[in-house]
Amino acid sequence: xxxxxxxxxxxxxxxxxxxxxxxxxxxxxxxxxxxxxxxxxxxxxxxxxxxxxxxxxxxxxxxxxxxxxxxxxxxxxxxxxxxxxxxxxxxxxxxxxxxxxxxxxxxxxxxxxxxxxxxxxxxxxxxxxxxxxxxxxxxxxxxxxxxxxxxxxxxxxxxxxxxxxxxxxxxxxxxxxxxxxxxxxxxxxxxxxxxxxxxxxxxxxxxxxxxxxxxxxxxxxxxxxxxxxxxxxxxxxxxxxxxxxxxxxxxxxxxxxxxxxxxxxxxxxxxxxxxxxxxxxxxxxxxxxxxxxxxxxxxxxxxxxxxxxxxxxxxxxxxxxxxxx
Ligand SMILES: Cc1cc2nc3c(=O)[nH]c(=O)nc-3n(C[C@H](O)[C@H](O)[C@H](O)COP(=O)(O)O)c2cc1C
Numbered sequence: 138x139x140x141x142x143x144x145x146x147x148x149x150x151x152x153x154x155x156x157x158x159x160x161x162x163x164x165x166x167x168x169x170x171x172x173x174x175x176x177x178x179x180x181x182x183x184x185x186x187x188x189x190x191x192x193x194x195x196x197x198x199x200x201x202x203x204x205x206x207x208x209x210x211x212x213x214x215x216x217x218x219x220x221x222x223x224x225x226x227x228x229x230x231x232x233x234x235x236x237x238x239x240x241x242x243x244x245x246x247x248x249x250x251x252x253x254x255x256x257x258x259x260x261x262x263x264x265x266x267x268x269x270x271x272x273x274x275x276x277x278x279x280x281x282x283x284x285x286x287x288x289x290x291x292x293x294x295x296x297x298x299x300x301x302x303x304x305x306x307x308x309x310x311x312x313x314x315x316x317x318x319x320x321x322x323x324x325x326x327x328x329x330x331x332x333x334x335x336x337x338x339x340x341x342x343x344x345x346x347x348x349x350x351x352x353x354x355x356x357x358x359x360x361x362x363x364x365x366x367x368x369x370x371x372x373x374x375x376x377x378x379x380x381x382x383x384x385x386x387x388x389x390x391x392x393x394x395x396x397x398x399x400x401x402x403x404x405x406x407x408x409x410x411x412x413x414x415x416x417x418x419x420x421x422x423x424x425x426x427x428x429x430x431x432x433x434x435x436x437x438x439x440x441x442x443x444x445x446x447x448x449x450x451x452x453x454x455x456x457x458x459x460x461x462x
Pocket of ligand 1: 160355380402
């Protein structure tokens with residue numbers, strides 16, 4: 138067997154496949170199963186900023202939709218933060234793989250102090266899933282981006298465990314955001330989050346949820362930006378996420394420059410045991426290609442190393458249009 142070890146956020150991983158934050162990582166039994174099937178680390182289901190503020194007695198829920206208010210209030214009451222801290226401690230006792238905690242937030246407000254308790258509970262690292270939806274036309278892009286930087290600065294002062302930011306792909310200039318996070322001693326980024334999105338049911342005239350799970354074709358944006366980011370900000374660790382449904386997709390992300398990959402939808406669709414197929418594929422591919430370790434090929438096809446970097450730059454379908462009727 139080839140040596141599949143890699144490092145991510147300074148953590149040593151037995152292979153490059155992490156199970157991403159979701160219901161799959163919300164309880165110890167499931168986490169043990171993931172480890173038994175080959176997961177190299179888990180990112181726990183996110184704790185939400187609203188849950189932390191509720192516990193601190195400072196959550197004010199205002200919504201034009203009373204149903205949404207009720208849902209939020211009952212969710213934060215039944216999923217309290219003590220349970221989350223217990224999950225970290227219990228998972229750390231139950232498995233040998235790294236346990237990365239996750240917080241889902243929309244601001245750099247006073248919830249941040251809570252990160253110290255996550256560190257105390259024993260998390261190996263903290264993943265910050267942050268997305269500020271730009272809904273105010275009077276604000277500039279810089280106003281919104283400042284939230285990410287303030288968050289990074291405050292968290293870095295407060296805790297010493299490694300921190301990664303799980304980002305969306307909506308920025309005008311993702312490379313600048315990633316570089317600025319690196320300057321603020323954020324060790325890693327997850328590229329990219331796949332957000333909950335609304336849909337409309339035209340029969341019942343109700344707002345519903347768009348497809349929750351990704352498809353294999355959804356790796357396209359992740360692949361481009363991993364390749365660009367690994368070249369532009371080579372020292373920051375990258376965990377590739379969204380659309381990784383096979384060992385082949387894992388290999389593509391490593392070649393583009395990722396240190397690790399995160400999988401979620403593929404396991405919901407095919408079961409936890411599918412993880413084994415991921416690991417087997419990477420191992421076989423490395424043997425076939427004669428690579429002894431991941432370091433031998435990681436980033437070898439990033440933006441700077443590929444012969445013609447314009448392939449990562451092209452976004453208009455010129456060739457497609459000119460060769461198809
Ligand atoms: C059912 C479900 C629950 C999720 N919960 C979280 C969460 O709590 N926190 C988070 O950061 N991402 C969450 N995600 C997003 C996943 O971690 C992942 O980023 C996304 O699904 C893209 O990866 P995939 O293509 O492998 O599914 C969730 C996804 C699904 C499908």
